[in-house]
Amino acid sequence: MDMFINKITKTISEKFEENGYDSEYGKVNVSNRPDLCQFQCNGALAAAKKYKKAPVAIATEIVESLKSVDIFESLSIAGPGFINITVKDSFLVQYINSMKEDEKCGGSTEEAPKTIVVDYGGANVAKPLHVGHLRSAIIGESIKRTAKFLGHNVIGDVHLGDWGLQMGMVITEVKRRNPELPYFDDNFTGEYPKEAPFTIDALEQIYPHASKLAKSDEAIMEEAKQATLELQNGRRGYVALWKHILNVSVTDLKRNYAALNVDFDLWKGESDAQPYIPDMVKYLKDNNYAYESEGALVVDVSKEDDKFEVPPFLVLKSDGSSLYGTTDLATIIQRTQDFSPNEIIYLADKRQSLHFEQLFRCAKKSNILPENTELDFIGFGTMNGKDGKPFKTREGGVMRLQDLIEIIKSAVREKVVQSDSVSEDQVEETARKIGAAALKYGDLSNQATKDYIFDIERFSSFEGNTGPYILYTVVRIKSILSKCVEISSKEGISITGPYSDAERDLMLQLVKFNEYINVSFKDKAPHKICEYIYDLSNTFSRFYSSTKIVAEEDINKKTSWVALISLVQKVLELGLDLLGIEAPDKM
Incomplete structure (x- = not known):
């Protein structure tokens, strides 16, 4: 529409x-x-x-x-x-009824849909997800869902960090603990064990210990770097152990992302780009895009009109090993060959803006992707504690994401129990949905590029501009409709009126839905959707407080109001779904 x-x-x-x-x-x-x-x-x-x-x-x-x-x-x-x-009211009501009959409530479908890749995971294997992964996951998920809603062909990629120095650190630490394992025996020619020699809990303990050790001991750091290089060169035992690390980590990552209602179409990592690197390096050399500098291979990406220094893009280190940027550039080649995308969108901390500026310039300068392919970086701010500093545990460490999810779930669980409207067997599931809404809406309602304060008391409140308040509006509408089931169950009922200024205001808010969805995607700004559904919830509350829907004796008015609030519910649920938020039936 x-x-x-x-x-x-x-x-x-x-x-x-x-x-x-x-x-x-x-x-x-x-x-x-x-x-x-x-x-x-x-x-x-x-x-x-x-x-x-x-x-x-x-x-x-x-x-x-x-x-x-x-x-x-x-x-x-x-x-x-x-x-x-x-x-005229008649013009307004005609459009409202068209929205009611439309599956997408008036949401438009792009006439010339794009193929878009969204890179929004960025988790490292062998490490637990922490609060730093929250924003890329949920902002990226919302952008992906909004693009799909508008009719674009969208591929979401987790793009795992599975090929860097942390792999060498983990491999060498496992070797120190279990040197007898066959992965470290150069003479071993049999099949390696199918079961991993560690659990996810052990793996999550191994990496930080190995990292701390390597940073304090130069010899151990060199050992980790050598193991990384040998892995990248295909050492058989290391590759087998790396596959165990990957399988154990990805299983846990999928569970944690699912708790956020975040889903990826592709579970590829930096390692998937490795086959493309040799030809890419040859191409950059043969076409004089790359040159050696202090033993390393670089591409000059500076421009005459730069207002700040943009260093050369580092393709290979002096020892010939690849870097984060190497695999990013090779991944662009891979995605171009696999999907021919019109646009690739990257989500990462805004402090990585220089890296993406270098990457994009190198990709464009070297012509490794079509001229008309857009590369878009969305740099987000940090989630801070009430002290204004990056959010930490009480001990000062980085908080695991699953612990944060449990904390906010616990904050709403008591309110759910006190409401006495949710059966005992549904308390946990309801608290999960409300907790996730509190966490995600609390983040997404802020402009992505800005830092924000994580305030668990405010985010979990059932009042104000919060996720639980939006959910409560949906639940309230469901309750009203359940009391008017003789009307709400009928098909083809129409909206008439409006019979009051409050109802007209509600209609005028509803007709903005399509506009806000389009602006949200155009600006890559999920907070616009939050802004819309919050205003719609408030406008509905004003209408509800001045209108006795259930007790209304005029059947024409009552039928129209039931149809109208059914549309409000559907629009709110569509908006929530674009944010990756589920609504419970009761709360």
Whole structure:
């Protein structure tokens, strides 16, 4: 469906054109003075400069032309030439009913869909997910879902860190603990054990110990680097052990991501890009894009008009081993060959912006992807504690993500029990959904690029701009509909009215749905969806408090209201789903 505001814009743009002005001046915006009008067109002021006429004269011409159009309740001119617009209720209700009958509630479908790869995991194997992984996972998931909702072909990739120095650290630490294992015997020619020589709990203890040891002992660090290089060169025992690390880690990662309702289409890692590296390096050398500098292979990506220094892109280290950037560049080649994407979107901490600037410049300069392929980096801010510093455990360490999820789940569990509306066997599942909503909405309602304060008391509140408040609105509507089941169960019921200003306001909020979804994707800004569903929830609450739906005796009004709030529920649930949030039936 076309956006409601676009329908008004189209009508007014036609009148600008009919009167000899460019149609672009007919753009309509939502009024910032709802006490005066619903919408406003300010084009007459801009047109006045081009056509050397008084803006009031132009506005008067347009308003006179619009009097023959049967969708406006009132049109007036304010100030130097603003056109104030109020639409007829019949026009509004017609659009609302179209939304009700549409599977996507008026959400548009892209006429020229793109193929988009979203790289939004970035977890390292052999390490537990921690709070630093939260933002990339849930922001990326929302962007992926919104793009799919609009009709794009979207591939979400976790892009695991499974090939770097941490692998060498883990391998050498396992060797120190269990030197008798066959993975370290160069003379072993049999099949390696099918079962891993460690559990996820042991693995999550092995890495931090190995990392701390390597950082304090230069010889151990060199040993880890050598093991990394041997793994990358295909040493048989190390590759077999690496596969165990990967399998054990990915099983745990999938469980943790599932707790956030985050899902990836691809579970590829840096290792999957390795086969592409030799040809890539040869191509960069043969075409004089890469050169040696202090033994390393680099590509100069600086530009004459740079306002800050952009260092060369490092392709290979002096010992010939690859880096994070090497696999990123090779992954672009892999994705181009596999999917021919129109756009690749990366989610990572904004402090990695220089890396992605170098990567994108190198990819474009070396022509390893088509000129029209977009590369987009969304750098997000940090989640901070109330002290304004990056969120830590009480002991000062980085908190595991599963521990954070459990903390916020516990914070809402007691409220669920106290509500006495949820059966005992549903308490845990309900607390899980509300806790996840509190955590995800608390994050996503902030602009992605900005840091924010993690406030568990505020995020888990059932009041205010929080996930639980939005869920409570949905649950309240479900409760009302269950009391009007004789109407809500009928098919084809229509919305009439509006019968009050509060109901009209609710309709005007509903028709913004399509607009907000499109803006959210265009700006890669899930907080726009949060903003919309919060405003819709508030507008519904005002309507609900002034309207006795269940007790209404006029069957026509009651039927219309049931149809209207059913649409509100559906729109809210669609919005929540685009954020990766599930709504419970009771709370």
